[in-house]
Amino acid sequence: MIPLVRSFEKSDYHAGRQNWDVATDEDGVIYFANTDGLLCNIFGEWTLQKLEKGGTVRALHVANDTIWVGGIQEYGYFFKNDQGSLEYKKLGDLENEIIWNIIEFENQIVFQSYLNLIFFDKATKTIHNTPFAEEFWTILEWENELWAITMQGVIGVIRDDRFYHRESFSPHLSSEVRKAFVHDSRLFIVSMDDVFVYDKNTLSRFDFWGKLDKEQFFSGGSLNKHTILLGTVTSGLLIVDMASEDISVIGTAQGLLDNTVLSVETDEDNSVWLGLDYGIAKLELKKSIYPVFANGATYHIMDVGNKTYLSTNKGAFVSENNEPFRFMEGTAGQVWRIRAIGDALYVCHNKGVFQINENHLSPAFDAVGVMDIARFGQSEYYLLSAYTGVLLARYLQGKFYIVTNLNVWGNPKLYYDAESDCIWGDTKYKPLVQFVLNTDEVEVKWHDEMERFFKTQSGLVFYNGLGLLSYESDSETFVPIEQAPFNQVAEKGISTLDIAVNNGAIAYVANDDIKLFVTLPDGTVHSYEKFISSVKNDLIKADPFLNLYNNELRIATDRGVVVFNLEYQSSAIQKKPVITSVNVGSMGTYQKFYYPFKDRTINLPEGRYNLLFQFASPYSDYEFTEFRYMLESYDKEWTEWDSQINQKEYTRISGGEYRFLLQTRVNQSVITQTELAIGIKPKWHQNLWIVLPIIILGLLVFGYVAQLIFHELKENARLNKLAYEKRLKKEAVRTKNEQLMQFLEIISHKNSFLQDLKGILTRMRNSEATRCVAKIDEELNNEKKQFLYHQLFSENNQELIVRLSKDYPALTDNDIRIITLIRTNMSSKEIAAILNISNSSFDTSRYRIRKKLGLSRDEDLNNFVRNL
Template sequence: MNIMLRTKFLVLLLLMLFSGMSAQVKNIGLPKIINYKKSDYNGGSQNWDIGQDKNGNLYFANTSGLIQFNGTSWSISSIPNETVRSLKIDASGKIYVGGYNEFGYYATNEKGKLIYHSLTHLIGQNSKNIIDFVWKTHIVNGAVFFQTFYKTYIYKDGKVEILEAPNRFQFSFVVNNTLYFQDIVQGLLEYTNGKLIPLKGTEIFNSTEVWGLLPFQDNQLLVVTQDNGLFISDSNGVKPWLCEANDFIVANNSLGGRILADKFIVLNSVLDGIIICDLNGKIIQHINNRKGLQNNTALSSFIDNSSNLWLGLDNGICFINENSPFSYLGTSYGLGAVYGSAVFEGNLYVATNQGVFKHDWKKTFKEESFKFLEGTTGQAWNIQEFDGELFCSHNRGLFLISGGKQGRFLDNKRGYLNVKKIPGRPGFLIASNYHGFAILEKTAAGWQFRNQIDGFNISDSKFTTDGVNVWLRKGSVYRLKLSNDLRNFTTISTYTSPGGKLKDIQSVQDINGAVYFQSDNRFFIYEPVKDQFVEDKKMTALFKNVPKIRYCFQDNKGNIGYFFGKSSMGMLIKMPDGNYRNVQSPFSSLTGNMVYFFESVNTVDNSNIFIGVTEGLVHYNPQLQNIYPQKPNAFIRSFTFSGDTLITGNLKAVKEVHLSYKANNVKFTFSSPIYDNPENILFSYKLEGFEDKWSAWTKNPVKEYTNLREGDYRMQLRVMDSFGKISDPDVISFTIAPPFYRHPLAYLAYILLIAFSVYYIRRRIKVKIRKNKYYETLEQRRLYLERETKIKQEQLELEKEIERLKNEQLKVKILTKDKELVSNSLQVVKKNKMLNGIIHKMKDLETESMDDATKQRFNRVYKTIVKELNTDKSWNNLEKHIRNVHFDFLKRLKDKFPAITPREMDLATYLLMNMSTKEIAEIMNISDGGVELARYRLRKKLNLTRKDNLTGFLMNI
């Protein structure tokens, strides 16, 4: 129980400590200033009021509308008549605004977009025309007050009531939840229970404008007038607040102010920026155009939830990082690039590229308050204190500084870079110069140049010594062994690697009285006996989670600083228990601004560390570093899909979003209301359902995914701020529906379709099988019939062939018979000729001489022969048979020679039958000569020459 109580007490103590340090206004240097121009936020120049919602988003009442800034991006929303002069945000997130002849509120719709809702309709159309400018908007006890010069419109429970000004309202203010008005006749009025009660003695403000009314000590009010200065008001009356801040306001006119952390007062001016003073009126900071403010007229100021200051300027917006451990002494202080610094004899001395400057350590650091030391013109490389004297390593030599002035030169023959003690050799110092190394000796007359060390003429500002050797890294690492009299180097050795797989030695440094050699964040010490390097595991472990360093050093408080990358740094802050706390991210704002290779860090005490940069000096107070800083907030600012956008950063809660498959290309934008180092905000995201690991940290606040498949997704976003703190993830869940062809109903349809298809196909197959069987049967039948028909056809053809053969045989027989008949007929013709000859011869016989019986027998024979001759028709049958036998030949002959005569056709037939001329003459009953003549004529008809064979020609027809 006691342990728990002690733990709670310790946590409470830390929280109290933090709350006391979280909003300190530093009196050394200026805070970081970030200016936003019109072109950055795309609005008008003037910004009249500022507010912040519970998510950390900032809102500005601008001449072009309501401007929102989420730390990453700007957006603007307009109202009728455009100009917004005042705004207030209630607990629900509604943003009440007032403009010209217009007042109402912004609320987010279901998509997160800010939608304006006018309330002027509640007062009637006639009244709307005389609203004028709504200069102030307040929320008190659930009622919203819209104040104009002549009326104040009070909106509550959906109704608007009108509060008339006794004469004319100037402005109004809320202090400790009480509403106050300035009337131009009655002074300051307190609004109580619907009545206006004058405050005692405030009539003196009737001749001026009150621009600010702030809570002050002992329940008093601080009255900020425009041109008459500052006043304190209480129950006894009003009195001027005579102080340094009052003088500033009288000289520069005021436009109001704010209370910062209950300890400081921010006062806006018309002519010279702003001042921040304490409760005694002492000016702690003065920030104007010369010190980085883009405009000297501050119309409005606002303290955000991180206790940082925002200014609405007459031209632009400004962020002032008051709640930061860093402040800057830059060009407005007259400093150039800083190479070293030291506090000595009550002065802060700074070595720059121009020479040496000083500033009274006990006085407030104001602009142009550094004084230049005469005689130090030129490059000052370093400034260090040894044994109560201040040494300056300069381009023109090595000299001392004392009494706030340049002292005597120890050596003016060569330029010097650095000076260090020699361990084990009190009264001696070693210094690196342009020609090597020199020894300084402390004598009765003070420090003196003793000798230049012979044997080596190369040097560097980052050398170190262990008392025996001087170690120097110039490409390789040199070990220069000192002689006992410190007048020369007796041995010169070079080393490139500490051994093992490590490539080279990257730095040499002195930490805790030992010389360390560093390679890839591994630290080694040199063992002279073995002439080798041995790793110091404990030292290496300190740098396990540190980026790859270039060089490190140890300050006079035991803190270990280190440099990495291109002029980036971090520090291992030594804790009371001896452990170290790595502080890296806060220094990220210095990245690239330090003087490369000549980085300088000067630890004055636990609250004052000075860091040299290219444009002056940076003051770092680690006591203001929040040990347990609040986690940053991560917001998935917008979610864009298929031409539509959800501004999720404006919504209280985002329901799961259901997208169609056509919307599977999505885009996310990220934001985090971190304003002190926005350039160092890093985002990491993971889309569950698509990727398993968080992305690498990136500054890009946009991520797109294309062609996502259907399914459930969770977009997660983390933010890391400049202090290395990581936010809890912001999450948006969404579902992408499958395409219609992959929808569950589609799969059900596919199953049904497949089942139906299987059924249909099976049915079709069965039907087809039946049909195939039927058609196969028909085909078999057809084939059978075809075969049968073919067989019958073949039989018929065979029969025809048989018939043809029979006919041919018959024709052959007939032809043979005809030929036989022709032969017989020829024989008969010959016989008849013979009988005719016999008859002619018988006619020549004298029948008279014959007896009757002989004569009778002679006549009987004669008559028989004559009868035979008369009844014989062989000739006619001969011609007929000849034509029948050679019908085809005669037809071809006639077709080929149409002009041929029947007589010539008979002759051609006789010639084809190879009859002799005599036989032809007998058949044709012509002479042999007549046959030759007929042959000659037939040749002419057949177009044959004398050489052509007539019979051969006829046989080829």
């Protein structure tokens, strides 16, 4: 199996080209001993830490939150501060020496140089150099003992500052030892020219089962129980399977930037990190989607028995019993298709057609390049889809002889339909072509309504651009397929398709997008479209190919073949996303906090901050990963799912308690979440215990002022109402006074007339005149009329009458009546006429009233009365 290789240039990680050592910590952070310092990879976020003198780091060892480092001029360690950033503490300087190996043994850190072992006691913080007579290639801990390999070719144990011999190399080592590691309870010793295995009883040279010759090694390590890793000087990485005796080579052809592997490390996912002489590489081993071949653009995949054949732009490759693919000698060039026809295997090549006979090739046709081949039943006639058109050929004694050129162009894909006894031709465009053999001639039929045909695991189907159809040879018609799962395909632009027999899986490429639908046991149909979308950019768009085989979807790409296991359980993915860092900015100053955060909450002083969150997925690039997030107490809802983001910035965040919630969904499966709390000290006006009393006091003051304003408004309303009522009353009095004056004027005229008439009648002196005089007197002295006067004046002058009665109790009703009449501005004569008295009698009444009112001689009665 070929791992997925991802390489990193210097421009990706912004440091030096060489990476001498690599290690990972318990949080998944990767560290590299780089030419420019200590290089860190926090799930894709790179940082570089410098030594005090700024030199190269050649060796490192990670223990908890401490990274022990050694270089050319100094050695020391990095530790994580409160912000999660690394701070450096130098332990010592070096003169003309290099630290090139660091291990931890018991409670000590051992720094190995060419000449010395430097021991640092973690408990006492003391350093001591121990001189040895021997010079050591390397040291390591093995089964609770400190083992060493000397430059004199001796394996032994260091105890109590002495070296004890255990085993010697025989013959002597021919080159320096670069690495030693433990695998399957045995010690593997990697020298430049050989690899040795030691089990405490026997030391032997590892012969690689005769498969390697003259390889130079530089580094190594154990991958798992059955596999070791060896970094070479010129060939890249060797993945050695001790159980199957298989050796896989990962070099520049597979994606490495350089074939010199200086360091090797595996993480908890069994991914492999390589420090190269130029750059860095990450190798991802089997995932839900993984490559099985990565050595050329692949056009076609065919299975014959226990063998799988690949047609590629570099030739034909074959795998037997799921072993790694190997190149088939003699096939170099463009191999378009490999077809099994009867018992024969044919290779369609840019040089013609070759037949495979027991893994050997023999040419069958070499006149022109051929892209596909098909045979008419059991006849000796074949169709060759050649560069010069579709050729009718006759096969005789192992060779193809051209009968005629049918002049059908477009290099169609060919397939013999036994049921209809014809060959179908698919040029990827309308119309579909049908070839029918009549003795030794071929009839060509065009089906304008059809676009393509697909040979699936479930049989031959046709496609008209809208759906799938079958062909009925009896009626020579195409009929839509109504049953599932065929009827689920209803999409334009399909270029390749396969349908599995047993599980109802449908896979196809439409408009350069890969679609995969699987019918689950409960009858529901699940889509893996987004899951496998990471591969779509690698398709050969002019002629894509995929097929379903043994519960796997195999996809041909411009790099090889990738496989998706249909039995993959996406629900098993439970890893949480990672918030790699938070950059906090305020007033032009910035500080950065790194994963893993020392405290569960980042506490900040009062102020407003810009917060930049960086985050990542711990999964392979081949997994389809989506993110969404929200800042609790700030955002009201989650963002939409997005696969393209890896950071989010919030600006001017004020005091309060916040939680940045980050969720990931891998391959549209189970959602996992991580979070980071941010606490910003609130300003005084954000403190409830300070603000609440101020608010209460303010409310009380506001209530008091509001009450005063309300009372004032109420009083003003009452006074306005009284003034309004008074105006209404004055208006009513004015109106009645006008009516009264009119009435009095009429009465005055009438009484004057009656007085004049009475005088005339009195001079007549007869009985009739006397009766008339009596009637006139009765009218003039009518009590009802007097009562009416009184009522009218009393109603209009009620307050005046009350005040006069109170202030001047000597006034009689007649006096008050006269006073009210005086207020009307009538003359004395008119008032006397109304009262039916003489002018002299009225003057006498005025005199009595003056006395009762206490007026002096100079005071005018009329003015006094009007001013009341």
